[in-house]
Amino acid sequence: MTSTVPDASGHFGRFGGRFMPEALIAPLDEITRAWQEAQADPTFTAELDRMLREYANVPSPLYEAHRFSEAAGARVLLKREDLNHTGAHKIRNVIGQALLAKRIGKPRCIAETGAGQHGVASATACAYLDLECTVYMGEVDTERQALNVARMRMLGAEVVPVTTGSRTLKDAINEALRDWVASVDTTHYLFGTAAGPHPFPAMVRELTRGIGDEARAQCLELLGRLPDAAVACVGGGSNAIGLFTGFVADPDVRLVGIEAGGDGVETGRHAATITGGSVGVLHGARSYLLQDEDGQTLESHSISAGLDYPGVGPEHAYLAQTGRAEYRPATDAQAMAAFELLCKTEGIIPAIESAHALAGALTLAQELGPDATILVNLSGRGDKDVHTAAQYFGLIEEPVVLDEGTEE
Amino acid sequence: MSASPITALFDRTRAEDRAALVGYLPAGFPDKELSIAAIETMVEAGVDLVEVGLPYSDPVMDGPTIQAAADRALAGGTRISDVIEIAGRSAATGAPTVVMTYWNPVERYGVDRFALELAAAGGAGLITPDMIPDEAEEWMAASEAHGLDRIFLVAPSSSDERLAMTAEAASGFIYATAVMGVTGQREQTSSLAPELVGRLRKVTDKPVGVGLGVSNGAQAHEVAGFADAVIVGSALVRCLLDAPDAEAGLAALRRLVTDLRAGVER
Numbered sequence: 160m161t162s163t164v165p166d167a168s169g170h171f172g173r174f175g176g177r178f179m180p181e182a183l184i185a186p187l188d189e190i191t192r193a194w195q196e197a198q199a200d201p202t203f204t205a206e207l208d209r210m211l212r213e214y215a216n217v218p219s220p221l222y223e224a225h226r227f228s229e230a231a232g233a234r235v236l237l238k239r240e241d242l243n244h245t246g247a248h249k250i251r252n253v254i255g256q257a258l259l260a261k262r263i264g265k266p267r268c269i270a271e272t273g274a275g276q277h278g279v280a281s282a283t284a285c286a287y288l289d290l291e292c293t294v295y296m297g298e299v300d301t302e303r304q305a306l307n308v309a310r311m312r313m314l315g316a317e318v319v320p321v322t323t324g325s326r327t328l329k330d331a332i333n334e335a336l337r338d339w340v341a342s343v344d345t346t347h348y349l350f351g352t353a354a355g356p357h358p359f360p361a362m363v364r365e366l367t368r369g370i371g372d373e374a375r376a377q378c379l380e381l382l383g384r385l386p387d388a389a390v391a392c393v394g395g396g397s398n399a400i401g402l403f404t405g406f407v408a409d410p411d412v413r414l415v416g417i418e419a420g421g422d423g424v425e426t427g428r429h430a431a432t433i434t435g436g437s438v439g440v441l442h443g444a445r446s447y448l449l450q451d452e453d454g455q456t457l458e459s460h461s462i463s464a465g466l467d468y469p470g471v472g473p474e475h476a477y478l479a480q481t482g483r484a485e486y487r488p489a490t491d492a493q494a495m496a497a498f499e500l501l502c503k504t505e506g507i508i509p510a511i512e513s514a515h516a517l518a519g520a521l522t523l524a525q526e527l528g529p530d531a532t533i534l535v536n537l538s539g540r541g542d543k544d545v546h547t548a549a550q551y552f553g554l555i556e557e558p559v560v561l562d563e564g565t566e567e
Numbered sequence: 568m569s570a571s572p573i574t575a576l577f578d579r580t581r582a583e584d585r586a587a588l589v590g591y592l593p594a595g596f597p598d599k600e601l602s603i604a605a606i607e608t609m610v611e612a613g614v615d616l617v618e619v620g621l622p623y624s625d626p627v628m629d630g631p632t633i634q635a636a637a638d639r640a641l642a643g644g645t646r647i648s649d650v651i652e653i654a655g656r657s658a659a660t661g662a663p664t665v666v667m668t669y670w671n672p673v674e675r676y677g678v679d680r681f682a683l684e685l686a687a688a689g690g691a692g693l694i695t696p697d698m699i700p701d702e703a704e705e706w707m708a709a710s711e712a713h714g715l716d717r718i719f720l721v722a723p724s725s726s727d728e729r730l731a732m733t734a735e736a737a738s739g740f741i742y743a744t745a746v747m748g749v750t751g752q753r754e755q756t757s758s759l760a761p762e763l764v765g766r767l768r769k770v771t772d773k774p775v776g777v778g779l780g781v782s783n784g785a786q787a788h789e790v791a792g793f794a795d796a797v798i799v800g801s802a803l804v805r806c807l808l809d810a811p812d813a814e815a816g817l818a819a820l821r822r823l824v825t826d827l828r829a830g831v832e833r
Contacts, residue, residue, distance in 0.1 A: 168701065178670050178697050180628050182722030182747055184729065323634055329625060336627040341748035343724070440671040441625065443697075453647045454675030455624040 162364075162404065164477060169357020171477035177356040178440045183336075186343045191358040193263045198365070207258055214287065215250045216243050217369060221377035221534075226504035227517075233524035233531040236386065237507075238374045240398065240538045247510065247539030248370055248398045249280040253349060255366035257284035260347035267291040267342070268349040271335045273300055273328035273394075274464030275307025276510075276539065277351030282316035284349075292316040295335045297327040300464060307543065325458050328468050332442050352395025353472035356443030360472050364400045371405020374534060386534040388413040388523055392515040393486060394430065394466035396475045398538035403484055413485070416475060417519035419461035420488030430459035431488040432471040433479050441469070446476040462491040462547065463511040465539075489518035495551055497521055498541070510539030511547065572663035572691045573716050573739035576615055577774040577795055586791035586831040588613060589776055590824065591667060591800035592807075593620035594653040595645030596636040601813055603656045605820055609803065610660040612821045613828030616796065617657045618694060621650045621668035628669075628696045630751030632801040636808060647676050655688030665718060665739070667694040673706075682709035692716030692739050700736035707736070718742050718776075723759040727766060734771035740796060741767060745779045751801045753780035761793050783823075787830030797831050 164171045177187060197203040211217040219239045228235045240248040253270075260268055268290050272278030278294040285292035294311055298320040301308050311318050324330035332355075339348045353363040371389070378386050389406050391399035393416040406412040421429035429435055436447040439454060449457040449469040461467040478484035489497075497517035501509050509517060513536070520535045527533070541548065549555045570578070580587040590609045596602050606617055622637035622645050629637070650666060657664040666685060673681045673693070685693070692715040698706065700719055710717045716739030721730055724747060734741055745760035746753065760777050767775050777790045778798030787797045806823055810816030 176702050177699065178702060179699070180697055180722070180744075181699055181720045181729070181733065182724050182744060184699060185722075185724040185726060323631075324624065324638075333625055333627045337630070337749045340628075341746075343747065437675075439675055440697075442627075445674075448671075450671070450675060452675070454672035455641065456671075 164474065165357060165361050169361065171474050172480060174446050174476040175357060175360055175444050175473035177443060178445065179356045179443045180340060182340050183343065187356055187358065189263065193259060194358055194362050197259055197262055203258070203262065207255055210254050210258070211251065211369070214244060215254060217251065218373040219243055221374055221381060223381070224505050227501055230500055230504055231521050231524040232529055233527055233533055235520055235524070236378065236532065236534045237537040238370060238402065238534065240370060240536060241507070241509065241513070241540035245280045245283050246542065247276050247280070248367060248401060249277050249351065250283070251369055251401070252351070252363050252366045252397060253277070253280040253284040256347065256349045257288045257290055260290060260349070261288055263347070265345060265347040267293070267346045269293045269295065269335050269338050269346055270349040271295050271328065271331040271351060273297070273331070273467060274543065275300070275304040275311065276465055276543065278316070278318070279307055279310050279314070281349050282311040282314035285316065286314045293338070294318050295321050295331040295338070297321050297325070297331050299326040300328065303464065304543070329456060352397040353400045353474060354395045354442060354444060354446065354470055360444065360474055363397050364404055364474060367397050367401025368404040370398065370401035370536060371403060374402065375405040378534060382532060385409055385412050386532045387527060388415055388531070389534045390415045390417060390516050390520045390523065391536040392417050392466060392512045392538060393471060393475060394419065394468050394512065395470065396472035398536055400472060400474055402536045403478065407483060414478065414483060415519055415523060416484055416486040417515045418486055418488045419463055419466035419515055420490040420493070421460040423490050424488050428460040429488065430461040430467050430469065432469065433475060433486040434488045438476070444473045446473040447471050462494065462551070463515065465510065465512040466515065487519060489515045493518040495548070498548060499552070507537070508541035508545070509537055510541050511544045513538045571714070571716050571739060573616065576663050577740065580615065580795070585833050586794055587615040587796040588787070588828055588831045589616045589618060589778070589796050589798040590614035590803055591618040591620055591798065592803055593622050593633065593636045593640050594650040595622060595640035595643055597639060597807055597813070598643050599645070599649055599653065603653055605807060605817060606653070606657045607660055608817045608820050609824050610662045612824035614824055615662060617662050617664040618667045618800070619650060619654045619657055619664060621647065621666055621672055623669040623672060626669060628749055630749040630801060632804050632808065633750050636804045647672055651684050651688050651690070654685060654690045658689030658691070663691040664689070665692045665694055665716065666690060667696065670695060670698040678705045679709045679712070682713040682715055686713040686715055690715065692718055694718040694742055696720055700733055703736065720744055721763065721767065723747055723763050727770065730767055731770040734767060734773055737773060740774040740776045741771065742798065743767060743775050743777045743794070745777050748779065750779055752782040752805070756780060756786045756789050760790065764793050784826035784830030787827045791831040791833060797827070799827055
């Protein structure tokens with residue numbers, strides 16, 4: 160099914176659009192046109208399908224988590240995006256955009272990254288497709304995720320630590336945009352989530368919607384019917400929009416987005432943008448964001464670096480407003496309890512991002528009861544989070560300090 | 568409705584056969600009182616039109632100099648109400664004054680409320696670096712209602728169609744960004760700027776200001792050869808950023824503006 164949103168100017172109701180410097184409008188128009196043409200070109204779509212299948216290990220399996228279900232008190236199915244190449248759903252987006260960059264003749268890609276997952280995926284796709292790659296990463300995050308910095312460099316990418324603002328993901332996006340406005344003739348901005356100016360929210364949705372489309376068919380095959388609810392974690396919202404899009408036309412399937420509740424939304428230390436934020440403009444689109452009375456962006460807080468972002472994609476704002484999807488927070492503590500439960504019942508270490516979706520599923524299971532079937536997008540694997548989790552659970556004594564030096 | 572202060576200014580500078588000099592400083596930098604003193608110094612030394620920057624947490628169009636100044640202004644507690652007050656103090660010097668702001672603070676404050684309060688303080692309009700006419704419905708209405716000018720940006724990458732559309736939506740003047748890039752001083756003026764202004768002239772007779780990269784009198788003179796206004800920002804901010812104390816900063820500012828002003832005379 161084709162979506163009815165966004166409209167031709169990239170609006171999802173009152174959300175989305177383009178709040179960008181005029182200098183970037185022509186490049187955004189170019190991407191919009193090229194993407195429309197590419198989608199209609201069987202050579203492009205066949206090539207993309209082949210790459211996803213042969214290289215990215217897509218489609219990912221649907222897995223019935225029996226022991227986790229028993230503990231949850233409802234039937235829980237996991238969409239195993241953690242088994243994709245690079246360990247998360249993000250490979251779907253980056254392969255698609257990198258192939259598009261090739262098509263429009265841009266030899267260089269830039270990307271922003273928070274925890275490093277999108278950066279690693281971008282570096283991977285650029286190595287695979289022979290593109291130059293520069294990744295902007297907040298200095299705070301390069302220190303928290305030194306291993307991912309090394310991974311990106313191993314894959315041939317340049318990693319630029321960003322020292323402005325709060326030195327985290329939002330500042331990495333700012334710096335990538337500053338690079339882009341000066342380099343756009345040769346450079347594609349490989350944006351990492353279903354946010355930003357038009358056409359990124361719609362393009363990233365189309366590139367990730369395989370998650371939901373596959374899961375829908377897999378559910379029908381396994382169950383003979385659709386699940387009662389589809390659950391995904393929401394930071395910027397790419398894995399969630401990818402899952403939801405497959406089910407948005409099925410009114411009986413509840414769509415539930417789980418935001419990062421941090422220490423609890425009531426404490427103010429969270430990243431639950433829709434639950435605890437307000438409508439505004441950030442990074443090129445109107446959506447929900449965390450902001451003060453003057454519209455200054457507030458810092459977000461979450462144990463999950465991948466959800467630690469003060470904005471959210473505009474289609475989620477739209478789905479929340481229309482009531483088609485609901486958004487709830489899971490705190491750090493709830494997510495880590497679900498993390499531990501999945502490790503011990505299934506032998507699967509989830510990404511802490513995905514553990515938020517699992518936490519949401521546990522709550523939902525209590526509400527819906529034992530007859531319910533809940534589909535959860537296990538958007539990524541947790542290898543990258545072992546250190547954070549080990550510290551959280553007190554499994555190691557001292558934080559490991561990697562002597563990387565602070566000056567480049 | 569009578570001509571806006573900005574339109575009146577360009578009528579005057581055209582009659583004097585020179586370009587107008589536009590100076591940018593962020594509100595609340597280095598602090599509130601000093602930012603007012605700096606604006607007054609700029610105007611005394613020859614700035615014709617003042618851009619008061621609204622410091623914002625995520626300034627994607629700005630290079631390191633203006634980012635650093637905005638960070639300091641925010642760390643010093645600068646609020647939107649301060650920005651409007653400072654714009655009012657600037658306008659009181661007699662120089663038409665606009666606020667340059669990213670869009671979210673205006674949207675959050677309330678577009679109509681912002682326009683109403685800025686107009687009441689004596690402000691002449693807004694420069695909106697991340698708000699294009701395509702998204703500006705509410706701002707078009709509010710600016711009409713409160714008699715403010717709408718200064719939109721155009722860029723070397725803008726199509727002829729977008730130049731015409733943006734010029735049509737704009738009032739006061741059109742802000743042509745001379746380079747593809749962020750704010751900041753550059754060694755040489757851009758070769759893209761004359762071409763961009765030339766393309767604009769074919770679709771509008773509204774005044775055109777050129778900004779991004781101008782930092783001295785010689786560059787200002789070059790830009791004044793083809794533009795109606797020369798816009799300077801980072802170089803002015805640098806005067807205050809680099810100075811050991813306030814007095815030295817204001818003196819450096821006065822010297823630079825004097826040099827720039829000589830440059831815009833043809």
